[in-house]
Amino acid sequence: MLLGLDVGGTFTDAVIIDGHRVVASAKKRTTKDNLMQGIGEALDAVLDSCDTSNIEQVTLSTTVVTNTIVEEKEQVVDLYVVTGPGRNVDDIFPVTPIYLQGYTDHRGIVVERTSTDAVRDIAKMVQSRSGTDLAAVSAKFGVRNPQEELSITEVLQETYNIISNGSLLSGSLNFPRRTISAYFNSAVTPVFTIFKQHVEDALRGRNIVAPLHILKADGGSLPMEHMVSRPVETAFTGPAATVLGLSALGAIGDEHTVALDIGGTTTDISLWKHGKPLMTKNGVSIREYPSAVRSFAVTSVGIGGESVVRIADGNLAVGPERIGPSTALGGNEPTLGDALIVLGHASYGKAELATQSLQHLADVLQAKWKEDECGDILGDHNSENQYASNISVLDVAQLIVDKALETIQRGIDEVVQAENKRPVYVVADIVNPDIFVPAQIVVVGGTAPSLGPSIGEYLNLPVTIPENAAVANAIGAALALSTIELTVHVDTKRRLLVIPELGIKQQTCTLKRAEQVIDRAKEALAEEALRLGLDKTQEVEVISIEDFPVVEGWRSMERLITVKVQLEAGVKHYVE
Structure with a gap:
């Protein structure tokens, strides 16, 4: 049996699905001042005639991150950026960033390294003023080479407890978007961590020991433990639950x-x-x-x-x-x-x-x-x-x-x-x-x-x-497939392979063709799915392929290849 929970703005819905049938459902008022009260009432309503030992997985869709952001109640975050040459970015982020010296170009070549000693001194000074233990780091072209971001993070760990990296959250080229994701990811981590603990306590108090997953905005679910490092992806999961519920209802x-x-x-x-x-x-x-x-x-x-x-x-x-x-x-x-x-x-x-x-x-x-x-x-x-x-x-x-x-x-x-x-x-x-x-x-x-x-x-x-x-969202949450996405970038001339979401950089890559990169991306995705305990039989979907020639001396001998793959999103099956 699968247990699905959807915490909406007005109502909290719960369903229990056995095979292709909804065997229990409940709709209770969302208690905004104490979300766990409404969640507990919904749980108790569907568990009344259910043996909790038969529950195989619990999946949750929640407004906790969305509400924190919409109501502007997120924590203070010190935002560190490495922009290299280019326009001033003061006006495109929620806070004025702290600029660090350094530069990585579009090929992933570190043109100017960021001094770790300088980062250490700057961090101490900045943190003494802000008083926060939250930070975020983002470097332009960090997805082509995450080395600088990871080095900066290592130094910042001496000062901050929670640090988010733009390249670990997204493998796509778009520095402002990655930076904003990293900022809000750190900003909502404290409230998400507390919420996670409360949910786990509520389930444990009802003798539910099944794995706990949480829905993401893209419609996939992942283990709650894993999402502590990327809670921003759980924002706006209500719409995702709606879409999945519509799919599951087959309408x-x-x-x-x-x-x-x-x-x-x-x-x-x-x-x-x-x-x-x-x-x-x-x-x-x-x-x-x-x-x-x-x-x-x-x-x-x-x-x-x-x-x-x-x-x-x-x-x-x-x-x-x-x-x-x-x-x-x-x-x-x-x-x-x-x-x-x-x-x-x-x-x-x-x-x-x-x-x-x-x-x-x-x-x-x-x-x-x-x-x-x-x-x-x-x-x-x-x-x-x-x-x-x-x-x-x-x-x-x-x-x-x-x-x-x-x-x-x-x-x-x-x-x-x-x-x-x-x-x-x-x-x-x-x-x-x-x-x-x-x-x-x-x-x-x-x-x-x-x-x-x-x-x-x-x-x-x-x-x-x-x-x-009436409970489509909870049905969608319960039946959501687990979904992760990875990006593999290969520079054949430099023999460089990068998987930014995993912080991987390999300097001895021998892949030359897009087909080979696709196979490597699928292999990396399968390994990550195994590490997270996800279903290994799930279909792998190729989201995009970019294959550009590198022209030097009027000849094209090498290539820049980027492949995005994901475990296919959707629902496990329809409900009758």
């Missing part, structure tokens, strides 16, 4: 699909082409800073089941704020969920409380109508008499739902337009462009059953709401 198909995950606070929008979710081009943005963290292309809009409904300047507004639960559940302000209850689309809580809260809105709108002596407030919602003297609760409920649908449609339109405007880099895509035209909608999340049908009618598209849609 996508081969058509161009818009998938919606409607939670309590937001609606996450993802696009699918030919059964596959779209990924971000280079990496997800952390706040306004572009990082190297690979992620699914998911956009959020501020509409959820508990989006607050208010009247501002005489106009009805739905979301993007969430204050608390719906009034039907004891909340203080009306929500989209209350409107769905009044219309009969949802049946939870106390319907009379939902009606009362919407009646108050109707009274306010009625007063506004009389003041303006104009019946156009409702638009088409009172078709029998546009200038009717009474605005009913049903009128208001329908208006609230339509406002929410407008926001969702606007979000979908923007995402689709952005996808169709993306630059094209491959000739085949120019000759045969694959313009995204939505053919269907798939809806999951707690609000899916009550709002999903209305979305289909509003957009005039077929809608699918799969079974277990």
Whole structure:
């Protein structure tokens, strides 16, 4: 059996999957001030009739890193960079970096070494001012030769307890993105470490000894112990859990699909082409800073089941704020969920409380109508008499739902337009462009059953709401395949092989062709998977191959070859 947990902004979901069946599921409120309370309640709900000794793996999707970043509660980090010649980078990072002398060129040749004695002196001075024990190191072209980054890190360990390296987090060429990843990785490590300990204690207290994995933004899961050194990759795992849940529920198909995950606070929008979710081009943005963290292309809009409904300047507004639960559940302000209850689309809580809260809105709108002596407030919602003297609760409920649908449609339109405007880099895509035209909608999340049908009618598209849609994210977490990515770079002239994510540099490489580098990359990936205790039978996917000739003396005799491979992302199997 597999246990999946998804800690969302509003709800914490848990599922137990036995084979292809969901045998237990629960949805409990996320307790933001004490996440472990909500997690514990969800665990207890699904473990009530389960023998914990049969649980083979626990996989968690969590908002802890995301919330820390979004709320700007991360720790202070001293950021050290080795830029070499080039532009000043003061304005592109969250903090002003500490510049270290040194330079590695695009071939990985160390043109100017960084003095370890100078680093030691600078670190003592900087740390005495900041008082932090967190640092991050990033060097331009560090992925072509991680030697300088690793040497600097070794010296900084005399002063700092936690140090992140840009090249160990990403093997891709993009110095600013790697640097931002390293900075935030150190910044969230303390809170992640505490969270890890709390989760382990909660599982141990319930006699669960199965391996604990955590979801990453790219949809793969890895052992929690391993992720302590790279917690930034667990940011924005909610969208990843959504995508995996949609895959596991088998509801996508081969058509161009818009998938919606409607939670309590937001609606996450993802696009699918030919059964596959779209990924971000280079990496997800952390706040306004572009990082190297690979992620699914998911956009959020501020509409959820508990989006607050208010009247501002005489106009009805739905979301993007969430204050608390719906009034039907004891909340203080009306929500989209209350409107769905009044219309009969949802049946939870106390319907009379939902009606009362919407009646108050109707009274306010009625007063506004009389003041303006104009019946156009409702638009088409009172078709029998546009200038009717009474605005009913049903009128208001329908208006609230339509406002929410407008926001969702606007979000979908923007995402689709952005996808169709993306630059094209491959000739085949120019000759045969694959313009995204939505053919269907798939809806999951707690609000899916009550709002999903209305979305289909509003957009005039077929809608699918799969079974277990309310806990799709937890299902996705439970069934996530383990995924790691490695980059192998070979300079045939210098006989240099570098695997930046592993800090490997070999000066005696004899590989000459791209096919050989691919084989070596697959071999290194298999070795790393074995070290982490991952499934050795999982398929290896070649993400990209770059093979450039080195021209010297008008002849091309040598090559620069870069290969990226990963354990194929996805889910173990479908659920029935």
